[in-house]
Amino acid sequence: MKALIAAALLIGSSQAQAVTVESASGDWSSIPLLKSRGETLTLNVVERIYKLVESGTCSIEGQSKHKLDMTVPFLVHYAKNGAADRIVIAKIGCAEAESVIGGALSVLVDRGQYRATGENQTGWYRSQVSFSYS
DSSP states (O other): OHHHHHHHHHHHHHSOOOOEEEEEOSOOTTSOBOEEOSOOOOHHHHHHHHHHHHTTSOOOTTOOSSOEEEEEEEEEEEOTTSOEEEEEEEOOSOHHHHHHHHHHHHHHHHTTSEEOOSOOTTOEEEEEEEEEEO
16 A cells, blocks of 8 residues: 555656746846757647648738748746746737747757756746748
């Protein structure tokens, strides 16, 4: 019985906490930069955003049915235990595309592709993701 309880506690504590993803706008220039390992959005993610624009589901300023060329700023908040707990992406004018990008960034952050430097006591860091498709 004790072994079952210990196993349940171990399994429960090893599960990752969900990261909240939202969109907002503002001046984020004073927030420290994240360390990046260089991995970016997958082709599948970029194609999903392109299809949203191409189909007319999304109208994103500066983007067309023939070409995407975007840079999307984002913030990541790290809790005191070092785990990311919140991602905020810049509003781009399409909730569906923001959701796709936010979900993909959540995966990249979870994989350690973006890391805090430790210089910001509040836990907030910024970066941006750029991509194009035609």
